[in-house]
Amino acid sequence: MNIKMGVAKAGIKPSGDYDILVVKFPLSVYSAVFTQNSLAAAPVLYDRLVCEIQDRILALVINSGNANAATGQKGFENAEKMVEITAECLGLDKSEVMVFSTGVIGVQLPMDKVENGIKQACQNLQDLDLELAARAISTTDTFYKYYETTGMIDGEVFTVKGIAKGAGMIHPNMATMLAYIFTDVKIDKDLLDKATKLVVDRTFNSISVDGCESTNDSFVVVATGESKVEINDSNRVYFTKKLYEVALELAKMIVKDGEGATKLIEINVFQASSKEEAKKVGEAIATSNLFKTAMFGNDPNWGRILSAVGQLHLDIDFSKVKLYLGDFLLYNGEPIEFDRSAAIEYLKNNKEIVINLYLSRGEQEWTFYTCDLGYKYVEINAEYTT
Amino acid sequence: MNIKMGVAKAGIKPSGDYDILVVKFPLSVYSAVFTQNSLAAAPVLYDRLVCEIQDRILALVINSGNANAATGQKGFENAEKMVEITAECLGLDKSEVMVFSTGVIGVQLPMDKVENGIKQACQNLQDLDLELAARAISTTDTFYKYYETTGMIDGEVFTVKGIAKGAGMIHPNMATMLAYIFTDVKIDKDLLDKATKLVVDRTFNSISVDGCESTNDSFVVVATGESKVEINDSNRVYFTKKLYEVALELAKMIVKDGEGATKLIEINVFQASSKEEAKKVGEAIATSNLFKTAMFGNDPNWGRILSAVGQLHLDIDFSKVKLYLGDFLLYNGEPIEFDRSAAIEYLKNNKEIVINLYLSRGEQEWTFYTCDLGYKYVEINAEYTT
Structure with a gap:
């Protein structure tokens, strides 16, 4: 898949590790599912607007270490600003970028650091490296969560790759779950939405670490359409199973990494x-x-x-x-x-x-x-x- | 109040402490509220039938150390048997006795021990001693829960006394909350039911130790009518406040004794x-x-x-x-x-x-x-x- 990514150590995370991830892909069909928590974080509020106007997107920008949740109007403006910086750096239209945050609740983003981080990440794009991408979005995760599989339809191969973070709603107020799955099938938005809905119900919506639903939970599936496989009514069950396989493995990793979990x-x-x-x-x-x-x-x-x-x-x-x-x-x-x-x-x-x-x-x-x-x-x- | 009680060490509790309580009172109006858990314990199933046919009761029998829950038809027969033994020992009709259990789930009652205990308790009736009564119904409680207050209406005094047990649904499978309040006012069943409903919503139904509702939760208010105070529409708010005071103190004691609670x-x-x-x-x-x-x-x-x-x-x-x-x-x-x-x-x-x-x-x-x-x-x- 022609998916590029960039990471940066912006200094948002106390650990000093990677805390900005930018992912750029060909104009792609996507499906997105967000938290139902009515204290939804600013980036979630922003992305819901994107979903209303856009069928296709070109990039994601994610920061870890700060959830940008319960941050009011200023938080919303900061989420929008993250999108603007990313769009500008990558030469995209603002409406083609989605934004995500995870980390402490109720603290405004350090926008200078965020801006520098995004610029740095955009200037150093590389091929998609699942482990590094998972690392950049992790917070209190004790291991990095990623998984990939391939499928074959009519002799043509397609790929499904995913990353996730989350281990409860966590320390101190880290906001739970982010998950992104990338696939190269050709699929229309309606079919992808249906598949995503089915899969998310049986995976990310069927796990519980502590019963607490976060303000930032987001799950996005991106289909770039680069492979020769076209999903239609006759093969959508098979594709959905592959999507399910990746989502389930990621969901189970989140539970396994539940805070203090031994089982x-x-x-x-x-x-x-x-x-x-x-x-x-x-x-x-x-x-x-x-x-x-x-x-x-x-x-x-x-x-x-x-x-x-x-x-x-x-x-x-x-x-x-x-x-x-x-x-x-x-x-x-x-x-x-x-x-x-x-x-x-x-x-x-x-x-x-x-x-x-x-x-x-x-x-x-x-x-x-x-x-x-x-x-x-x-x-x-x-x-x-x- | 002319309320008599008897206790016994029947050997149901591993600790060997008191585990049978029998309470006998004049023919009294009562209100009872039970768990909504659909795995309701046998005594709860039995008492619900009593509530359907009886407006007034004369005695309660309670064992601690075994919840008689998830025990099937045999458990129900054992609950009924406890009532029969109590009625016989006290010379009452079977329909005038209610039964309660708290303790381990899923183990049949040791009926020989229970029978001996009830007989012993009935043979040694004494005046109501709140602390001893609370002790006999306790399981993993770290302190005994009882409280009393008095009120005055038109120059006449009335009394409200209560006992409770519970500190979560607890170790190993101890079934939560039992609470009994005795008062000597004259009141009709309809007014007492209304007061009990108001009070239970604001007290026992507004506490949580671990979010787990037990199979045995029961709350009973008994009004003996021995005092000169008669509750009617003009003074029922005052009476309800006194009932609330006792129930709230008992409910707060349960929360304070929540497993491992420090606050x-x-x-x-x-x-x-x-x-x-x-x-x-x-x-x-x-x-x-x-x-x-x-x-x-x-x-x-x-x-x-x-x-x-x-x-x-x-x-x-x-x-x-x-x-x-x-x-x-x-x-x-x-x-x-x-x-x-x-x-x-x-x-x-x-x-x-x-x-x-x-x-x-x-x-x-x-x-x-x-x-x-x-x-x-x-x-x-x-x-x-x-």
């Missing part, structure tokens, strides 16, 4: 009466502190799982519910005997835990991902002032 | 467009792990408070919002300068923290109570298997 937990909800119900049930379990601390403590505590489900106030008949932890049947409509020591060993010896819950209410399913909750979460989130 | 946090939401909105906003803050860990870390982190509100997806205009921590104005429609060190000192030096949030959307208000989230919460909830 990735996959919660599969089966036999729900609707997809929405299955998702709600998965989310209720994934956001239960009691469940998450039990997982941290290697405790096959099925009562906390069922009780989290009960808290939804659905009319679930628990005498028909089955619950598995890995291969262990823990509950079968009533408390049953199970090999507790073996279940504890399963929790102790695996970094990826699977919960399968059968509701016996229908045929729909959903998978939600979360991590456990341990001391480190408290340490990361409580101790930055000391 | 009681009072969240006042003002200028909301409706009471429901004000309550939802308070609850969103009260259940945010990021906010609660910040409080534990003495961090005046206003971004986490506003972001928790934003997560409700209401169309709040944050440029009109004001946020105070104690007397410190932290946010005034935009980030402002405030004395950060003094705000940190306020958090460090106070066990009761006040947050005042002005939404600028209307005239309704609500108060929600929560505690901070620290290492001890993780320890209590994660480490019982080790």
Whole structure:
């Protein structure tokens, strides 16, 4: 893919590491999904306007270390200014650039540093380097998150590449999740929007680290159209699966990097009466502190799982519910005997835990991902002032 | 008040302390409110039936150490059996007794021990001793919760006394909150139900330790009618305030005893467009792990408070919002300068923290109570298997 990028150490991040990323690509179809948090950050407010007027874009500019959120009118002007500087440096129209920020909430951007950083990044464009790009957008991430795959349609290869950052809404007020996926297929905006919607629901919208939705969450898919593969109704399912593969891997990396997480937990909800119900049930379990601390403590505590489900106030008949932890049947409509020591060993010896819950209410399913909750979460989130 | 009680050490609690409480009173009007969790415990399912057929009751029987929840048909039969044993020992009709349990989920009651305990408690009735009664229903509570007050109407005194237990949904699967309030006023069931509903919404339904609603939550108000005070439309507000006083003190004790809590946090939401909105906003803050860990870390982190509100997806205009921590104005429609060190000192030096949030959307208000989230919460909830 003919995608260029530039990075800079602008001095926004306390660590002094790369904190500006500029990505430039051929005029491309895109889909964008933003946080629903009504305290949406300035760049999110700005980009929503771009989405209303533009079907195609040419560049992204991202800073890490400052979220430009809860920053009022001045914050909005600063987001717009970032776009203007980028457009000018790259010789583009202002309306073809989107802007993103992640980092501390409620502090105005140091615009001198930002301006210098963007200029420097634009002057040193190079080929897309996923690891370096992921590094430049990271905040408290403990590893850089990127993934790529290829697909083939009618003998022609296409590529899907992505980067992401995020590990909870984090320390101090780092705003969660940014994810960008680039592909070289030809696709019209309507089909790409549909694919993106499907994928984001099953991936980035089905993960929870601490139940806190950030002010800056953004996910953008860019399709440059450079390959010979053209997506249409007959092959869109295959393309969507490839997009899903990349998004899911990135989403799981975010959960694995959840603050203080020791385990990735996959919660599969089966036999729900609707997809929405299955998702709600998965989310209720994934956001239960009691469940998450039990997982941290290697405790096959099925009562906390069922009780989290009960808290939804659905009319679930628990005498028909089955619950598995890995291969262990823990509950079968009533408390049953199970090999507790073996279940504890399963929790102790695996970094990826699977919960399968059968509701016996229908045929729909959903998978939600979360991590456990341990001391480190408290340490990361409580101790930055000391 | 002519209220008798009996306690016993039946051996249900691992600690060996009192775990059966029987309370006997004159034929009394009552109001009862139960958990909405659809995995409601067997005694809750049983008592709901009592509520459908009985306006007046004569006794309560409560065990601690086992929640009799997620125990299926056998659990229901055991709850009924507890009622039968109590009724027989006290010479009452089965339909005049309510039953409650709190403790481990998913384990059948040791009915031999329970039966012996109830018999022993019924044979040793004594005058109501709030501290001893609170002790007999406690599980992981670190202190016993009871409170009493008196009121006067037309020169006649009446009394309101209450006990409670609960400190989160807790270790290992202890089911949260039980609360009982006894008063000697004369009141009809309709007025008592109305007063109870008003009070429970502003007290037990406005507290959160970890956002987890238990399978066993129950709150019962018993009015014996022994005093000369008769509650009617002209004095019911005064009576409701007295009931509120007792319920609020008990509710705040539960929050103070939240697992690992070092602070009681009072969240006042003002200028909301409706009471429901004000309550939802308070609850969103009260259940945010990021906010609660910040409080534990003495961090005046206003971004986490506003972001928790934003997560409700209401169309709040944050440029009109004001946020105070104690007397410190932290946010005034935009980030402002405030004395950060003094705000940190306020958090460090106070066990009761006040947050005042002005939404600028209307005239309704609500108060929600929560505690901070620290290492001890993780320890209590994660480490019982080790």
